[in-house]
Amino acid sequence: LVTGPSPAAVSGSSRTVSPFAPADVLAPRIGAAIEAAFGAEYAGVDPLLRPSQFADLQANVALSLAKKVGAKPRDVAEKIVAALDVSDLASSVEISGPGFINLTLSPGWLSGAATSMAGDERLGVPRQERQIVPIDYSAPNVAKEMHAGHLRTTVVGDSLARTLEHLGHQVIRQNHIGDWGTPFGMLIEHLLDVGETSDEATLLEVDPNSFYQHAREKFDSDPAFADRARGRVVKLQAGDAPTLAVWNRLVGLSKVYFNRIYSALDVTLTDGDLAGESMYNDQLQAVCDELEDRGIAVISDGALCVFLPGYTGREGKPVPLIVRKSDGGYGYGTTDLATVKYRVQQLHANRILYVIGSPQSLHLNMVWDTARAAGWLPDDVEVVHVQIGNVLGSDRKMLRTRSGNPLRLMGLVDEANTVARKVIDEARPDLDEAIRAEIAPQIGVGAIKYADLSVAHDTEYVLDLERMVSLTGNTGPYLQYAAARIHSIFRNAGMAPDAATAPIVVAEAAERDLVLALLQFGSTVALVGDALEPHRLAGYLFELAQAFSSFYEKCPVLKADDAAVRDSRLALSALTLRVLTQGLELLGIRSPERM
Numbered sequence: 001l002v003t004g005p006s007p008a009a010v011s012g013s014s015r016t017v018s019p020f021a022p023a024d025v026l027a028p029r030i031g032a033a034i035e036a037a038f039g040a041e042y043a044g045v046d047p048l049l050r051p052s053q054f055a056d057l058q059a060n061v062a063l064s065l066a067k068k069v070g071a072k073p074r075d076v077a078e079k080i081v082a083a084l085d086v087s088d089l090a091s092s093v094e095i096s097g098p099g100f101i102n103l104t105l106s107p108g109w110l111s112g113a114a115t116s117m118a119g120d121e122r123l124g125v126p127r128q129e130r131q132i133v134p135i136d137y138s139a140p141n142v143a144k145e146m147h148a149g150h151l152r153t154t155v156v157g158d159s160l161a162r163t164l165e166h167l168g169h170q171v172i173r174q175n176h177i178g179d180w181g182t183p184f185g186m187l188i189e190h191l192l193d194v195g196e197t198s199d200e201a202t203l204l205e206v207d208p209n210s211f212y213q214h215a216r217e218k219f220d221s222d223p224a225f226a227d228r229a230r231g232r233v234v235k236l237q238a239g240d241a242p243t244l245a246v247w248n249r250l251v252g253l254s255k256v257y258f259n260r261i262y263s264a265l266d267v268t269l270t271d272g273d274l275a276g277e278s279m280y281n282d283q284l285q286a287v288c289d290e291l292e293d294r295g296i297a298v299i300s301d302g303a304l305c306v307f308l309p310g311y312t313g314r315e316g317k318p319v320p321l322i323v324r325k326s327d328g329g330y331g332y333g334t335t336d337l338a339t340v341k342y343r344v345q346q347l348h349a350n351r352i353l354y355v356i357g358s359p360q361s362l363h364l365n366m367v368w369d370t371a372r373a374a375g376w377l378p379d380d381v382e383v384v385h386v387q388i389g390n391v392l393g394s395d396r397k398m399l400r401t402r403s404g405n406p407l408r409l410m411g412l413v414d415e416a417n418t419v420a421r422k423v424i425d426e427a428r429p430d431l432d433e434a435i436r437a438e439i440a441p442q443i444g445v446g447a448i449k450y451a452d453l454s455v456a457h458d459t460e461y462v463l464d465l466e467r468m469v470s471l472t473g474n475t476g477p478y479l480q481y482a483a484a485r486i487h488s489i490f491r492n493a494g495m496a497p498d499a500a501t502a503p504i505v506v507a508e509a510a511e512r513d514l515v516l517a518l519l520q521f522g523s524t525v526a527l528v529g530d531a532l533e534p535h536r537l538a539g540y541l542f543e544l545a546q547a548f549s550s551f552y553e554k555c556p557v558l559k560a561d562d563a564a565v566r567d568s569r570l571a572l573s574a575l576t577l578r579v580l581t582q583g584l585e586l587l588g589i590r591s592p593e594r595m
């Protein structure tokens with residue numbers, strides 16, 4: 001087992017407050033009360049606002065402050081409450097237990113906040129101070145099938161890209177495809193043998209693994225081919241023009257395959273985001289030279305290695321990052337060192353995200369520590385490994401097909417869309433055939449993506465298509481259905497959701513719960529950007545959809561007795577629809593208007 005030092009704790013980007021989130025609005029008020037009661041030295045103390053069982057929120061700060069000011073927590077709470085001015089916000093402020101301050105928001109404030117949120121085109125999502133954020137995600141390998149792990153980094157990375165962009169950052173997508181290295185000699189020779197326009201070559205666009213396997217089989221069984229393949233790598237590395245032309249063709253065919261998957265999955269990656277391993281090829285020697293000249297890398301057993309403090313294997317043996325192998329070849333790590341340099345020096349990154357499988361954590365930490373030692377990664381540039389956990393099959397092993405071959409991603413997408421079609425045919429036989437055909441892929445793809453986004457990105461989960469595509473439970477289709485149902489309310493009302501702009505008045509308990517959920521949207525999106533956890537948004541949207549469901553059950557909208565109540569409920573429904581649609585969009589999931 002190899003262990004490395006845990007990465008230095010990095011603080012998130014400054015969290016920006018949302019103008020409507022109750023905790024964000026209350027925090028400065030409690031802060032002011034603490035300052036008034038105990039003096040300026042306590043300015044900026046975290047009020048420790050948490051959800052409460054007995055009120056909307058509870059502030060726990062009195063308990064932590066008690067020691068510092070040398071008083072009983074309950075007395076501290078009383079002093080804070082005495083200095084607290086929240087008459088415009090809260091209908092009750094009570095101290096309970098050892099000194100919790102329980103705050104209940106007034107219907108008047110909730111109504112006003114919801115109405116203001118409805119008038120805000122950003123729905124309370126803050127615009128943060130702009131950072132340059134390269135995001136390394138997807139990164140499949142040329143002439144290889146994308147597997148479920150690539151699917152997950154693609155989906156999680158894309159959601160983070162959308163979210164950070166929405167928060168005001170300049171996201172630079174970096175699709176670090178595996179398009180360089182020794183197997184390319186064999187792949188190029190095979191492509192030359194079969195012809196660039198042959199059916200075999202076309203496999204690269206639809207079933208790249210078969211192409212790869214055929215090349216591999218020839219390499220293993222035909223010594224003359226193996227010799228040619230080895231010679232070809234040398235030519236490729238030397239920049240031989242005809243060889244590069246065939247290599248280009250090979251990568252081009254693979255791009256067709258990647259792009260088919262990206263468009264089927266509704267992912268924002270384009271050819272312009274490709275920044276593969278080959279891009280760094282001409283910088284690898286300089287990387288090695290610089291490390292060697294400065295004594296950061298040393299020759300060990302013929303290889304150029306970086307030995308970093310803290311990286312040890314069995315019996316405390318130091319584990320090196322090998323930057324040049326004894327045969328002169330460069331490795332994956334060398335390329336990643338060049339990647340860090342490029343992102344810092346050329347892209348001027350403030351924060352770099354690597355959305356990559358968890359097993360690559362040690363690799364990344366060694367690369368970063370080496371880059372820090374070389375001065376290529378300054379302390380003010382935050383690097384984060386957004387660790388992606390494995391997707392498992394029903395046997396709880398890494399997802400494979402029954403034959404043991406890697407799962408074909410396009411096959412998974414097709415299967416999900418077929419199941420989605422079945423589900424929608426059963427649930428809505430009354431819908432036009434053309435509409436069902438149009439929405440089935442939105443539901444199928446939404447289901448796959450939501451399954452990746454609704455669990456913490458670093459945990460393992462078992463892929464279960466039937467559950468994922470279900471219209472009930474914490475699924476993508478359930479959220480899509482919740483949004484479609486609101487569209488149908490407006491169709492029945494004969495009005496566009498945008499036209500529902502009446503003031504929102506909170507009276508019933510179910511309205512209150514729904515408004516409380518809605519007001520959290522902005523701070524939830526900000527949290528996703530800071531913590532880099534899309535599942536927080538997924539969980540939020542699920543709770544919001546449930547709150548809407550109870551509201552709709554308990555509070556008649558179109559049949560409300562009073563015109564003002566009806567208009568308020570229509571406005572509340574329209575606001576919920578906007579939040580659901582915007583939230584799903586940040587996850588990269590479409591919201592069909594009918595389903």
Ligand code: ARG
Nearest residue numbers: 136139140141176177178356
């Ligand atoms: N191509 C690699 C793989 O399939 C992932 C590359 C991730 N990005 C990086 N900068 N190392 O595992």
